[in-house]
Amino acid sequence: MKKLISGWTLIKLYTILVYVWMFAPIVAVVILAFNPQQFGTFPMEGFSFKWFVKLSQNSTILEAFQNSLVLGSLTAIFSTAIGVPAALAFIRYEFKGKEFINTLLIAPIMIPEVILGVALLLFIRWLQQPKSFALLLIGHVVLTLPYVLLIVQARLVGIKREYEEAALSLGASPFQTFREITFPLLAPAIFAGMLFAFTISFDDVTATLFWATAQNQTVPVQIFSMLRTSISPEINALGAVMIVLTVSIPLAAGYVARRFARGNTP
Amino acid sequence: MAAGGLFHKNWEITGLTHAKDPAFVRFQGIEKRFGDLVAVQPMDLDIPEGSFVTLLGPSGCGKTTLLRMLAGLEPPTRGDIFIKGKRINDTPIHKRNLGMIFQNYALFPHKTIFDNVAFGLKYRDVSKTVMKEKVEKALETVRLPGVGNRMPSQLSGGQQQRIALARAIVIEPDVLLMDEPLSALDENLREDMRREIDNLQMELGVTTIFVTHDQREALSMSDKVVVMKDGFIQQEGEPEEVYNNSVNHFVADFLGHSNFLNARVKTRKNGNYEAELADGSICIASPVGEFDVEEKAEIVIRAQKMTLGHKKDYAEEEGMNDFFGTIKDRSYMGGEVSYFVELPDGQLLHVINFVKRSPYRRGDEVFIRVDPFHCRLLKL
Numbered sequence: 001m002k003k004l005i006s007g008w009t010l011i012k013l014y015t016i017l018v019y020v021w022m023f024a025p026i027v028a029v030v031i032l033a034f035n036p037q038q039f040g041t042f043p044m045e046g047f048s049f050k051w052f053v054k055l056s057q058n059s060t061i062l063e064a065f066q067n068s069l070v071l072g073s074l075t076a077i078f079s080t081a082i083g084v085p086a087a088l089a090f091i092r093y094e095f096k097g098k099e100f101i102n103t104l105l106i107a108p109i110m111i112p113e114v115i116l117g118v119a120l121l122l123f124i125r126w127l128q129q130p131k132s133f134a135l136l137l138i139g140h141v142v143l144t145l146p147y148v149l150l151i152v153q154a155r156l157v158g159i160k161r162e163y164e165e166a167a168l169s170l171g172a173s174p175f176q177t178f179r180e181i182t183f184p185l186l187a188p189a190i191f192a193g194m195l196f197a198f199t200i201s202f203d204d205v206t207a208t209l210f211w212a213t214a215q216n217q218t219v220p221v222q223i224f225s226m227l228r229t230s231i232s233p234e235i236n237a238l239g240a241v242m243i244v245l246t247v248s249i250p251l252a253a254g255y256v257a258r259r260f261a262r263g264n265t266p
Numbered sequence: 267m268a269a270g271g272l273f274h275k276n277w278e279i280t281g282l283t284h285a286k287d288p289a290f291v292r293f294q295g296i297e298k299r300f301g302d303l304v305a306v307q308p309m310d311l312d313i314p315e316g317s318f319v320t321l322l323g324p325s326g327c328g329k330t331t332l333l334r335m336l337a338g339l340e341p342p343t344r345g346d347i348f349i350k351g352k353r354i355n356d357t358p359i360h361k362r363n364l365g366m367i368f369q370n371y372a373l374f375p376h377k378t379i380f381d382n383v384a385f386g387l388k389y390r391d392v393s394k395t396v397m398k399e400k401v402e403k404a405l406e407t408v409r410l411p412g413v414g415n416r417m418p419s420q421l422s423g424g425q426q427q428r429i430a431l432a433r434a435i436v437i438e439p440d441v442l443l444m445d446e447p448l449s450a451l452d453e454n455l456r457e458d459m460r461r462e463i464d465n466l467q468m469e470l471g472v473t474t475i476f477v478t479h480d481q482r483e484a485l486s487m488s489d490k491v492v493v494m495k496d497g498f499i500q501q502e503g504e505p506e507e508v509y510n511n512s513v514n515h516f517v518a519d520f521l522g523h524s525n526f527l528n529a530r531v532k533t534r535k536n537g538n539y540e541a542e543l544a545d546g547s548i549c550i551a552s553p554v555g556e557f558d559v560e561e562k563a564e565i566v567i568r569a570q571k572m573t574l575g576h577k578k579d580y581a582e583e584e585g586m587n588d589f590f591g592t593i594k595d596r597s598y599m600g601g602e603v604s605y606f607v608e609l610p611d612g613q614l615l616h617v618i619n620f621v622k623r624s625p626y627r628r629g630d631e632v633f634i635r636v637d638p639f640h641c642r643l644l645k646l
Contacts, residue, residue: 162370165339165372166372166374166433168339168360169338169359169362169365170385170434170437171361171389172385172388180374180385
């Protein structure tokens with residue numbers, strides 16, 4: 001007797017269903033972005049870039065976009081500038097309270113973002129400072145620093161101490177050793193960390209809702225407020241743009257990093 | 267074995283006339299603690315100029331720590347280190363002018379072979395043209411000319427280690443430090459590399475300190491072997507010296523294949539001692555140190571120093587030690603055969619003999635003859 005459905009077929013089917021369940025809404029958003037109708041229904045009647053054009057004329061969105069880009073870039077720069085030396089200290093040096101400080105810096109990953117958002121806001125109140133772009137930036141650095149730290153630390157563990165010891169024994173000073181050996185070997189991780197920081201900052205909503213001022217609206221926060229008033233197909237278009245950006249940048253970066261690394265690792 | 271046994275082998279070759287400094291590198295009362303753990307017990311050690319000295323011992327014996335203190339990678343807890351008579355405790359590693367070779371080669375993976383070898387020259391006052399010449403010469407010395415444009419990952423393990431060697435010698439270091447440089451290579455390659463390092467060291471005459479846990483490497487390459495255990499120096503001397511005149515159980519056991527027999531000292535005879543073994547028989551042994559009558563001791567016999575014979579051909583010979591036993595186990599190793607012979611009281615002796623005509627078989631009754639000179643009486 002022949003079995004009609006084998007266990008393996010069931011597993012495959014199940015896997016496909018999981019993927020459909022995960023990605024169908026995203027695909028729907030992207031497809032509906034090209035729907036010329038005001039209210040998205042399937043099947044689509046026609047195909048147009050109308051909402052993308054409209055989006056590009058919406059000054060609020062454009063401004064938010066600019067804010068997001070500037071904020072994301074600055075977050076990436078500050079996070080790596082703090083994260084890389086911290087990672088070096090944690091992996092390469094012994095000092096008192098190392099574990100504690102490390103846990104402290106990683107902690108924001110574990111604390112719910114709402115709490116982090118409120119906490120920083122209360123702190124700024126207590127200092128009697130107004131909400132500002134600087135506050136937003138500090139908040140985002142706190143949010144993204146753990147990722148930079150974890151990525152750079154992981155790579156640093158993989159860079160054998162012998163490389164540095166060999167360089168030192170050959171006459172390079174500790175700084176020259178860092179510049180010539182450690183930094184180039186660490187570069188892919190630093191780059192990856194920056195991208196992570198940028199992407200996380202770029203799509204953060206929860207905490208940013210608490211910290212953003214009227215002038216500093218980011219794209220996700222803007223989408224959120226647009227949704228409260230109406231459901232415009234512009235949001236679909238914006239969603240499509242966001243998806244393309246947040247997916248393609250890390251993918252491209254990963255590709256570049258691999259190209260970098262090829263022939264460089266033993 | 268390579269020509270490692272020759273003492274001061276590079277003297278004639280380099281043709282230097284000035285007297286060699288017997289304490290080119292000097293450890294004085296050196297000690298290293300990691301918290302409660304004493305990695306290196308207080309010790310003195312002199313390394314003669316131009317010599318090839320091996321620090322030999324099992325892992326955790328302190329040999330690598332000693333090397334790393336000389337390199338400047340670990341500060342000593344106590345004591346001083348001198349190179350060419352100059353105290354270097356406070357000289358940072360990059361100013362010590364040492365060449366270092368690591369177990370895993372440690373070639374910079376992101377730099378070409380040329381840039382790897384040229385690395386040390388960048389921090390010395392060397393012009394671009396001279397640098398190029400020196401790098402090329404170093405690559406020729408390790409018999410890998412023309413690989414300058416390649417990346418380390420494109421070379422085999424043996425080739426990478428040779429590049430590491432070129433990178434270390436190109437800066438003309440005062441001392442060459444090697445930390446288990448052959449351990450990552452496979453067996454055949456190791457043999458070749460061993461000879462190559464040995465020849466290179468002889469050619470350049472550079473003072474070399476070699477760390478290993480492999481006794482064959484130590485015996486075949488060194489002018490002087492320093493056997494270490496638990497942070498203490500057990501014995502130092504020429505390879506023949508430490509092998510033939512091992513001063514204690516550990517050294518005898520660590521170098522080569524040894525048999526240990528419990529004995530009780532009976533009488534002194536022509537500089538040797540007669541000692542009674544566990545089964546009541548007498549064995550004549552040459553002493554390491556002085557012994558009292560009735561003192562409990564240990565006799566060590568190397569597996570290669572005993573000769574097997576057919577029991578039926580046995581003829582007594584004055585002054586020799588003879589044992590009788592049965593072949594329990596044998597393994598054929600090509601040129602030689604390794605036997606385990608069971609004595610009447612059940613003790614097993616490990617004997618390694620060259621194959622003469624036909625090797626003995628399991629169950630054969632044999633006699634074993636060994637010269638008292640090769641039976642070393644050790645203190646317990």
